Amino acid sequence: MKSVSLLISPRAKNAYFNDYIDVAKAELAGLIGQQVDQHRTVAAMDFFDIEIDDAQLPLLASLSFVYGIFERHENKLIPMPVDVSYGLHEDFVFGAKFKGKTNELLTQMLINVGLQNISYKSIADVKLLDPMCGRATTLLWGMRYGMKTKGIEQDVKALGDIRQNVKKWCKVHRQKHQFSEGLIGGKTSKKKKAKFVEFTANNASMRVIEGDSTDARNLLEGQKFDLMVSDLPYGVQHFTSNKTRNPLAVLEACASDWSESLRPDGVMVLSFNSYIPKRRELIGVFEDFGLQALDFSAPHRMSESIVRDVVVFRKIK
Ligand SMILES: C[S@@+](CC[C@H](N)C(=O)[O-])C[C@H]1O[C@@H](n2cnc3c(N)ncnc32)[C@H](O)[C@@H]1O
Structure with missing residues (x-):
């Protein structure tokens, strides 16, 4: 298991407007099988803090609202190089x-x-x-x-x-x-x-x-x-x-x-x-x-x- 923080994409606000946190919670819950009630805001950045199996990291990266995945380590956020290998250019x-x-x-x-x-x-x-x-x-x-x-x-x-x-x-x-x-x-x-x-x-x-x-x-x-x-x-x-x-x-x-x-x-x-x-x-x-x-x-x-x-x-x- 890893302690990770998911950075919510600024694009999610264009997609889901004022409800972007709730929509992101619904999509995340469908993947990890449980509701994440809290989110954290630092300056203009919104994060979900979760615990996750390594095997699920690529699936996290393809959630629509995820902009970056960070490992939480002694109060520091370390960016993780989790990439989704899409078959066509965006x-x-x-x-x-x-x-x-x-x-x-x-x-x-x-x-x-x-x-x-x-x-x-x-x-x-x-x-x-x-x-x-x-x-x-x-x-x-x-x-x-x-x-x-x-x-x-x-x-x-x-x-x-x-x-x-x-x-x-x-x-x-x-x-x-x-x-x-x-x-x-x-x-x-x-x-x-x-x-x-x-x-x-x-x-x-x-x-x-x-x-x-x-x-x-x-x-x-x-x-x-x-x-x-x-x-x-x-x-x-x-x-x-x-x-x-x-x-x-x-x-x-x-x-x-x-x-x-x-x-x-x-x-x-x-x-x-x-x-x-x-x-x-x-x-x-x-x-x-x-x-x-x-x-x-x-x-x-x-x-x-x-x-x-x-x-x-x-x-x-
Ligand atoms: C919300 S738009 C979908 C847009 C699409 N996801 C996109 O990004 O291009 C709904 C579409 O349904 C099509 N549509 C409505 N009634 C239809 C029907 N009976 N058979 C086929 N297409 C229909 C409309 O022409 C319209 O393009």
Whole structure:
């Protein structure tokens, strides 16, 4: 065991606003299996002081809010060289700025909370789906972790933007990769075809399919995933496919296909504006399709009209 202090990243304030300490506590508790009640502030720096097994240090370093890990020794803080060996440069996730982008730290937190709740031998075996993936922030994070990822997005401009972004960073960072485009079902299928783009690098991959997530089962050709992670439309900025401000109706139409796309014991992590829909309404939608809500929440106020929260579901066998 080691006595360590975790320095909370200044980026966490941009991601979680005034609630950054509570959100960080929730993410940390999911990893170490216990609540850390106290935090310490020194000048502008916030720390959590914990005791931890050496084996868990790399996992601590990939918590979304962690900026540095220090060993506590006779009242001194000694920086520890704990590094996460991500498979892609951070620019692939953080580089592009666009309207409607999900905060990069929040996205990492959603993935971490999902991983904390599934069992897997190697991260390369984990298949991740973002069924409302926008311009692929979740999928690119998944690739940095080494996963195989897929996404569905209704916005017809998204594939072009993703292509441009990925190609730019591959060029800037001389990243070896394959990039391809095609139609679901290939040329022989008689079903309605959907466009996709696919990006592969360092044995990780992402495929983004253009289409309506209410048709997820067809678009995904029946594939099952270990993890689903999505930042749902907020109703204020991001409209759903039927142009309603309340995403509940579209989620009701998606729920059966989303549940079908998750393997038994798989986990789905969603962030949403808890004003619309309410947490209990959202849980109600998915509970009807064999998804059980787990005991996790991380509410944080983003504005007068948005308190973002996180809900985690497990697919019952
Ligand atoms: C909050 S945004 C996700 C942003 C994304 N995480 C990113 O950083 O690019 C929600 C996305 O859901 C998409 N969406 C809404 N309804 C959909 C549907 N029925 N099928 C597919 N995508 C949908 C919207 O177009 C929007 O891009």
